[in-house]
Amino acid sequence: MQRIGVFVCHCGSNIAATVDVKKVVELAAKEPGVVHAEDYQYMCSEAGQAKIQEAIKEKKLTGVVVCSCSPRMHEATFRKAAERAGLNPYMVEIANIREHCSWIHKDMEEATKKAVILARAAIAKVNLNAPLQPGESRVTKRALIIGGGIAGIQTALDIADAGYEVDIVEKTPSIGGRMSQLDKTFPTLDCSACILTPKMVEAAAHEKINIYTYSEVEHVSGFVGDFTVDIRKKARSVNMDKCTGCGVCQEKCPSKKIPNEFNRGLNNRTAIYTPFAQAIPNVPVIDRENCLKFKTGKCGVCSKVCQAGAIEYDQQDEIVTQKYGAIVVATGFDIIKLDKYDEYAYSQSKDVITSLELERIMNAAGPTKGHLERLSDGKAPKELVFIQCVGSRCSDDRGKPYCSKICCMYTAKHAMLIRDKYPDTNVTVFYIDVRTPGKNFDEFYRRAVEQYGVNYIKGQVGKVIPQPDGSLLVQGSDLIDNKQILKKADMVVLATAIEPNPDVRKIATMLTASIDTNNFLTEAHAKLRPVESPTAGIFLSGVCQGPKDIPETVAQAGAAAVKAIGLLAKDKLTTNPCTAKSDELLCNGCSTCANVCPYGAISYEDKQVNDHGIRETRRVAVVNTALCQGCGACTVACPSGAMDLQGFSNRQIIAEVDAICR
Amino acid sequence: MYKIAAENLQALFQKIAADQDLYLPVKVSDQVNFKAWSEDAEVCLDTLKTVKSPKDAFFPQSENLYTCKKEEKNISIEPQALQEKNFVVFGMKACDIQGVKVLDNVFLSDPIDTFYAARRDHGTIVALACHEPEESCFCKVFGIDCADPVADVATWMIEGELYWKPLTEKGEALTKAVAELLNDADEAKVEEEKAAIRAIVEKLPYSNLSLEGWGQEDYMDRFNSPVWEELYKPCLACGTCTFVCPTCQCYDIKDYDTGHGVQRYRCWDSCMYSDFTMMAHGNNRNSQMQRFRQRFMHKLVYYPVNNNGMFSCVGCGRCVEKCPSSLNIVKVIKAFENQGGEK
């Protein structure tokens, strides 16, 4: 049996004006377990807290009920006070007789009655409270960034600048990501490579940053502060230490007909290649699927021409195992496949291209050396049509329900650049809405329209029909003039929807990070914790969380870094003691609890149990208290009641129910 | 010997119920159990076996023992009043009556169970002979004559008439109370019916079951027999056999928190349950095999050894019909019979 003290606060007249405080003291004193009850003007004051501490010591209290304001206000205050008097802080409960009683009721008798019942419920709960100890777990002072695009690079730089070791794992042979494929960036029109390359170099040169390119995360275990990750370093077939980056191997490689991914397949590359000139590291990889040496055993030209002797055909994949305190996901995006949008004739005509392809065409290092030309015949297009929202804001399952966010702005950019460089080229944009929220965005768009004479038509394009003369017939509607439009074009550019990198699903599963129906990673709270995953220790950077432009991505990357730094700065993590706990003798091992846990905090172990004399090995749930946030979803999912929540246990809540209903 | 036409039974029930409680087989949601009679109750006297035995007229599934009332920090105890009103259980079969005798041995021997004793004192049993015994019946094995039940009053339903024969003082009193509804009758028809019933009983598949080897003091061989290990396997550990049985008498005592105090009550328990006789140190039977064995050893060995050879089974066959896994006491008896030399 507990020895409970009840402390009723007047809160000046806030409570005492409507609740007969003395009556509450008198009746609470008669409740089971109560050995002390008193009231005071301001319980939260020093003097009030001293009263509680005194009573704890003198009356040897094992539990405390404070009838006062909301626990959201002073629960922490009273728990700390109790702790200073030697009582476990979790033996303190609050009966909210202010916000939930005195402030909303006018009749003294009624309010007093209710206050007594609320006190009774709190007393009934404390009778079943047990001391709880927060756990501690260590923090490995190293962060892992998955994805080496601008988001990953920025997060890595920020964390590394704070003095922590950072590893970047990048799937492709070079860091740089999607941004490295862009030509110019809106709304300032500065060259993407010019602002990205220095960041890439800085990351590569940073003493705290270690970059794994051509590598993938293979396995993740552990939890916040203490993750263990296996990284697969794919065989590059080129020794990174020996290679000088001279590029001779790429010149001499006889396999030259491989679609160049970096240029979206618009031209070709060799089997041994670096994705682009400014690649970091500037070390090529051998694409083994297309290399003659690997396919036929013959060739070996690269090895022969390499002065540094860096070519190593017998390299094997290597698994590196590393511990991390925090993991940042920055896996970025790709554009959707257009096979469900046949009406735009993307697969039928070379002159129907995606915006990302246009970026490459416009880029001096691209397949056309930066000249705007039709891919079919190399002629300069005179009529250009842009189609917006291809696959975005889509209500059927062909595309994505969300707005890809960046398309309106990059289309304005493309239109403006083309009109600027090729003033005799007409540019028409078909749009549903033009969305330009952002600093200097709307001004930028208006410039495109007003200054550069880009022809914006509100309406959708129904069909693009390739004509025998090589031109394209665009069939669309003009919703403002309410008419059908048939327009001849030389080139059509599709603002294709973006989607999270398809690999993210696999990664999210490994991290037990939740993911939404569109494969974007879910943030811990849509408003208040936008850069954290609900899974502790996992942070989100860039488009993996939702569509973003570059400045937003960089801002979020920094925010994710700050959150990660905040975690890494701690030596130990104190864990919330109000966590779920499984009674292994009752556990069925059915996994139902794990299926509803948003934090991946429940795992299963085969344990030797002694169930009243029956000794057997059973599959039982084990809660990782470092991960559990104490929501209680598992406790209700568990049919046998094996899973319970400390601090809000089944019997405690039932005791409150009983006390209220009696 | 008296008789009453079936169409006058409603009047008879009204008459009895006028100053006593009356329990008899009543159909509720398609199932017949002994229930308190009411004007609109669907009485089913032609039901051979009610789902539950009528034992709960004397030993209810749950009954309050006492109530603690809590006022502030004071606790007062109110004992539960004993049965004071007379009641009649109408239509009990011979096997179920024998079941009550099994309970009597337990509850009326020292220390006397006052709750049970009060009910026995105030209860009058009107027995009804079985008309068409069924294949699951094996009362004959225990020396019970379902054609000629012995109770306060014995009755037979023959061709639309209920023949009525008081056998005890209580029976005479009841007869007197309802005399105006009864006509005199001769016993010839009843004798005829008895003979017919007995002839049917002879033909029942279980009637010649042998109890040889059961009810004996040297039972360790039987206790240790490997047969149990096979027999119990289909058992689902439910309490169906126990709760339909007319002789099971185990109960658990529990407290119910009413918010104003505690009601202490007892309720039927089943030896098939894993928490049966659970104690602070654990359980003395922690496998289903042990619990299963306990059930049948008790019915067929321990009880008869302690009660002058009276078995704690009356062959009503309810468990035969109701066990979800088609296990039953007959299969147990037969399994040992087949063991032959095992004794």
Place this chain on the structure above:
Amino acid sequence: MSIETNEEFRPKIVAFCCNWCSYAGADLAGSSRLSYPADVKIIRVPCSCRVNPMFILRAFEKGADGVIMCGCHPGDCHYSTGNYYARRRMTLLFSMLDYIGVENGRTRVEWVSAAEGVKFSQTMNEFVEKIHSLGKNVRLEDLRCRS
């Protein structure tokens, strides 16, 4: 039920509120002095997904006349997904109670954010009124608990 007895009838109402939104919403109702009947008593739970159907039946067993559960709006759960599970659980439970003939107005779920003090108070007023119109819970109580 006559009007006279309705006036006498003071229902017992249990409200389960999640710590992060609804309990805070109730606090806001309090600090905004938005009154609702004293018949409502709040039990704080970390999340609506902590509310076990057994708690709700327990309340009725012990004599509650109405039980309401409040949580964060779908999508706003502090634990991301808790209220989604709670929503399914309660939908099924309420449907079952309705199916066995318990008046469906005796149970309710309302999503109340920390900013919705007004909604909290309004909801409670409405709910209490509804329970008044239904009268005492007799279909789901344990008679032994009657005082």
Place this chain on the structure above:
Amino acid sequence: MQELINRAKELLADGTVARVLGWKAGDLPYNPEPAYFETEESLKDFVYNGFCGANLSKYMIEASKLEGKTLVCLKPCDTYSFNQLIKEHRVDREKAYIIGVGCKGKLDIERIRKQGIKGIESISGAEITDEAETLTIQTIYGEKTCAYKDAMLERCHVCKGKEHKIYDELIGESKDTKDADRFAEVEKIEAMSPEEKFAFFQSQLSKCIRCNACRNVCPACSCRKCVFDSNKFDSAQKANVDSFEEKMFHIIRAFHVAGRCTDCGECSRVCPQGIPLHLFNRKFIKDIDTFYGEYQAGEDSTSKGPLTNFTFEDVEPSIVAERG
């Protein structure tokens, strides 16, 4: 049946399985019991007929703990339960050799008795190989007949189909026995007024003797210790002292198996008081189907159950009041 026995013997002989889980002939024409057979010789008592209604999946929980594989005979509907148990890690697929046995509808002795047939000595037409539409029943009180359909368990009238959802091999033909709408009874109740609903369930549940047969036979109720047997919720009950307790037990039991219940119908089959317990489970199934899309527990062994899943657009609990 002989084919089944022969195959069982083969698998025992070649060591593929250590035992056979099937049914043993009873001592009455209608009471075969679930049984293990460990030797070829013991299989002489093996039986598989219309009265072998028991769902042996539940027994596989224990059998999964035994050395070696168990050959288990599962009817089409039993395989749903087995899948569900795999999903919940309660049985070990590796420990089971599943022979999917044909089924032409299982018989309910209570339904035969309800037709006034008593004193049963023998029943013909119940063999699995029989094509008979009628059962011929010899009784002490003369020969009786009963249409096979009229003697079938309720669940067979709403059969989920002839397909075994998991098996190692199949033996025997199955028959389509479905001739009723699975949700018709539920809909009938839904259409009642609250008073009628309450009266209906009150009357049904008042018969409950808390024998726990429904729970213990249920493959979804596979908890090591039921909440109604433990103090975890202060909810241990052994008897329905008050009518509330009947409701509490059956609502919570149905809730705990909601989304997991395959509608195998064992609960209703074993209830000694003939309470149509499936009406609870089927109500949840119907609701789940309507609210969250059609879902059949046990269809596979991996999909997410409806109560461990959600969508952003799920209906609100107020739907219950709104639909009236």
